[in-house]
Every structure is written in C-alpha cells, then in structure tokens.
Amino acid sequence: MMWKTVLITIFAAGVLADDFSQITAVVTSQCTKNNAEDKVPEVEAALRTFGNCLKGLVDLNVLKTEIEEAKPNGALDEVFKKYCDKSAQLKGCISSVLQGVRPCVGNEYANHINDAQNSTNQLIDFVCYKDGDRIALFIAEGGPECFQQKTENLKTCFLNLKQSFPTVESANNLSLVEKCAKVDEMTSCIVKSLEECSTPTPANMAESLIKFMRKDSPCHTALPVSIV
Incomplete structure (x- = not known):
C-alpha cells in the first residue's frame, strides 16, 4: 500500500505543473497495467480538478513570501491559521482525487483508498492542531x-x-x-x-x-x- 500511496502522491503533485504531458504518460501506463485504458481521461480529469482545487487554496510562491515576511515578526502562527482554516476544503480535494484515481490503482490497492484518506486527514489534523501552531514552531x-x-x-x-x-x-x-x-x-x-x-x-x-x-x-x- 505504501508505494501505491506514493504513486498517488506523485500524480497529485504533478497536476500543479504547467506541463501535464509527464503525468499523462504515468496515468496511461498505470491504467494500462490495470486493464483500465478507457479510464485514462477520467483519471486525468480528476487530477486536473485536484490541481485546480489546490491552486485555489494556496499559491506556494505567495505562501513562501508570507512565511519569510512573518519570521522576523514572530507572526508565523497568523500565516498558518489562515491556511489551516481551509483544511476542510483541502480534505475534500484529497478525497475527490483519491476516488478519482481508484480505477487505475488496481483492485488490491483500491480497497485501501479509505486508509489513504484517513492517513491524509490525520496528517492535516496534526499540522493544523491549534490553528497551525505546530507547523509554525517547526519552521521558526x-x-x-x-x-x-x-x-x-x-x-x-x-x-x-x-x-x-x-x-x-x-x-x-x-x-x-x-x-x-x-x-x-x-x-x-x-x-x-x-x-x-x-x-x-x-x-x-x-x-x-x-x-x-x-x-x-x-x-x-x-x-x-x-x-x-
């Protein structure tokens, strides 16, 4: 299960790139391996939707600037509170993409999609404990x-x-x-x-x-x- 989760993560990260061709190749290969070639457009659509969902929640360049500006002022907690307030939407994005890639991860691993969902929810809850105090301390x-x-x-x-x-x-x-x-x-x-x-x-x-x-x-x- 671990390596399938990693694969899903790679899919997810790739949708943020401007060039989608590499992701298309990976999706096509994975779907073909699981006899689901006809599901390639469906999985690609799920990944694109996920990418747009993430981009709507956070601009990584803006976040990086906000972190650097907040460090000297001890205001990192304010930065992360703003983003942790969006954790429910992030969980929704992740749930949708995990279900979206289900057709191409194989029956053995599809049964563990819910486990992957629970794990990512736990990670988000941990990071955003007390409005992101943990991640703010980690960076500080x-x-x-x-x-x-x-x-x-x-x-x-x-x-x-x-x-x-x-x-x-x-x-x-x-x-x-x-x-x-x-x-x-x-x-x-x-x-x-x-x-x-x-x-x-x-x-x-x-x-x-x-x-x-x-x-x-x-x-x-x-x-x-x-x-x-």
Whole structure:
C-alpha cells in the first residue's frame, strides 16, 4: 500500500505543473497495467480538478513570501491559521482525487483508498492542531533547514525500508508484525537522523507525527512498541 500511496502522491503533485504531458504518460501506463485504458481521461480529469482545487487554496510562491515576511515578526502562527482554516476544503480535494484515481490503482490497492484518506486527514489534523501552531514552531525552529541538512540520511532511511519490500510478493510474505517492525526501523532512523540537528524541535515534531499516525494504524495493536 505504501508505494501505491506514493504513486498517488506523485500524480497529485504533478497536476500543479504547467506541463501535464509527464503525468499523462504515468496515468496511461498505470491504467494500462490495470486493464483500465478507457479510464485514462477520467483519471486525468480528476487530477486536473485536484490541481485546480489546490491552486485555489494556496499559491506556494505567495505562501513562501508570507512565511519569510512573518519570521522576523514572530507572526508565523497568523500565516498558518489562515491556511489551516481551509483544511476542510483541502480534505475534500484529497478525497475527490483519491476516488478519482481508484480505477487505475488496481483492485488490491483500491480497497485501501479509505486508509489513504484517513492517513491524509490525520496528517492535516496534526499540522493544523491549534490553528497551525505546530507547523509554525517547526519552521521558526529551523525544521526545513534541518531536513535539508539531513537529506542524504533520510534517503538512506527510506532506501533501507524499500529494500525490505523489493516486490509486492516479498511484502505479502511478511506478517503484519514483521511489516510494522520494518516501518518502525525506518521511523526510528528518521528521528535519530533529525536529532543531530542544532535544535530538538524537528526530531520531536517528526516523532510526534509518527506516533500520532501510528496510533490509528494496524501496527498500534499488532506491535505496540516505541519507535525509538
């Protein structure tokens, strides 16, 4: 499920680009693989609608300017409150696109669309807790810079997990507990990498987010252990 969710995310990110040709190629390939060539226009339309929905909620260039202007004044919380007030609309956008790509993700993964929806809703709720106080603190405390500094370390964490699931068959051969243990290894790797930054906030925030999302996952009951 993890890699299908990543694929959906790639679809979603691509609709913000001016050149849609690469997304068309990916959609066509994915739909063809799942014997749904006739659904290509439908999925493309869903992705375009999603892109327009996002653009209507946030202009990334404007947001970046607002963040930079707010930093010296300690007004980041005001910036994120404005955008978190739109979280309900964002959830609606995401729900629509997840349903829209359903015809081309295959029957095995289509059954997990609701799980993906719940996960994204949890992420939005976490980020927008208390009108975005968490994300404001994360940026004020150098969170983005920390992630940038540790890019290679984080890539290694993800690569190690990917190597644990080289194929769908190999993933299916693992028990739920084994899968959860592999994911926990990755998340522990992420937190420990971020702990090397100059402030503890990025690592603390990442750990809090992971625990927040994990508590409503099957791993919470299958493998109730700390991630670090």
